[in-house]
Amino acid sequence: MSTRPHRLPLVPLGRAVLDRAAERRADLDDLGELLADPDTRVLEVVDSHCPVLDTQEGPRLQLRAGRPGDSARLPVFLGVDDERHAVVALVGVMSEVVTPAVETPDAAPWRTLREVGEHLPDAEVALMTTALALHHWHGTHGHCPRCGHPTVPARGGWVRRCERDGSEHHPRTDPAVIMAVVDDADRLLLARNVGWPQGRFSVLAGFVEPGETLAQAVEREVLEEVGVRVTDVQHVGDQPWPFPNSLMFGHTARALGADLTLQEDEIAEAMWVARDDVPRLVEQGIWIPTRSRLSISTHLMEHWYGGPLLP
Numbered sequence: 394m395s396t397r398p399h400r401l402p403l404v405p406l407g408r409a410v411l412d413r414a415a416e417r418r419a420d421l422d423d424l425g426e427l428l429a430d431p432d433t434r435v436l437e438v439v440d441s442h443c444p445v446l447d448t449q450e451g452p453r454l455q456l457r458a459g460r461p462g463d464s465a466r467l468p469v470f471l472g473v474d475d476e477r478h479a480v481v482a483l484v485g486v487m488s489e490v491v492t493p494a495v496e497t498p499d500a501a502p503w504r505t506l507r508e509v510g511e512h513l514p515d516a517e518v519a520l521m522t523t524a525l526a527l528h529h530w531h532g533t534h535g536h537c538p539r540c541g542h543p544t545v546p547a548r549g550g551w552v553r554r555c556e557r558d559g560s561e562h563h564p565r566t567d568p569a570v571i572m573a574v575v576d577d578a579d580r581l582l583l584a585r586n587v588g589w590p591q592g593r594f595s596v597l598a599g600f601v602e603p604g605e606t607l608a609q610a611v612e613r614e615v616l617e618e619v620g621v622r623v624t625d626v627q628h629v630g631d632q633p634w635p636f637p638n639s640l641m642f643g644h645t646a647r648a649l650g651a652d653l654t655l656q657e658d659e660i661a662e663a664m665w666v667a668r669d670d671v672p673r674l675v676e677q678g679i680w681i682p683t684r685s686r687l688s689i690s691t692h693l694m695e696h697w698y699g700g701p702l703l704p
């Protein structure tokens with residue numbers, strides 16, 4: 394069958410390299426002392442943006458020393474850098490702050506992970522990906538799911554604890570599957586979600602449901618969305634996707650038939666694409682494959698195509 398390598402090449406957010414030094418979290422209910430240490434490096438997060446400098450080598454996160462008042466900004470202990478210095482993200486929203494108005498350290502522009510994630514060094518992509526996921530989690534889990542009482546951060550920001558019943562709550566990650574489905578003629582299945590603009594087709598994706606394996610989620614999603622049964626589901630790569638808190642599991646799968654029956658409230662259009670037709674489809678604007686190489690979908694499509702889909 395295929396001569397393609399089984400695994401995807403490293404996808405951008407899957408390059409993350411971070412020593413989380415998780416054993417230190419137990420002593421870090423309060424990060425005040427750590428923030429006062431002049432060796433500690435601080436990464437600010439405001440409204441899903443971080444300060445990023447444009448350098449000749451590409452974008453680089455701008456970290457700074459701790460400052461008075463940082464403790465009030467909800468510090469999270471991300472881990473330690475190459476020199477064993479603690480790295481702390483400030484993930485709480487600053488009051489009365491709108492992103493463009495707040496001054497960044499050394500006037501670095503505020504950038505999103507979507508803008509810079511592909512070009513950050515491996516260690517920095519880890520810091521920003523992790524910080525954003527925790528930023529969102531803290532911002533949306535302020536109350537105890539058991540009793541509704543407010544929760545407070547603990548253990549370096551990796552736990553929220555209910556002060557009424559003592560229950561502890563951990564950052565949430567939602568698994569999702571994304572799959573390159575091919576038919577017996579090695580054509581790739583592409584679909585356009587309702588709500589996407591004309592020409593934007595991608596591979597199918599969906600969240601894993603409770604009680605499912607990854608492969609079962611792939612089989613169910615493809616059947617639900619386009620009415621196709623698949624087999625030979627293979628996991629080929631994954632990456633965190635903190636928009637806001639997913640983990641994307643990339644798969645390939647083989648269709649058992651080519652007839653498409655669309656789930657109308659989800660899928661506006663779907664089509665099988667032959668490799669030889671790709672240049673024409675792209676040139677005519679029938680398929681606008683991607684503008685970003687950050688998503689694993691791009692890598693799945695290029696893995697099938699055997700080369701870049703856009704110059």
Ligand SMILES: [Zn+2]
Binds near residue numbers: 537539542555556560
């Ligand atoms: Zn509670």
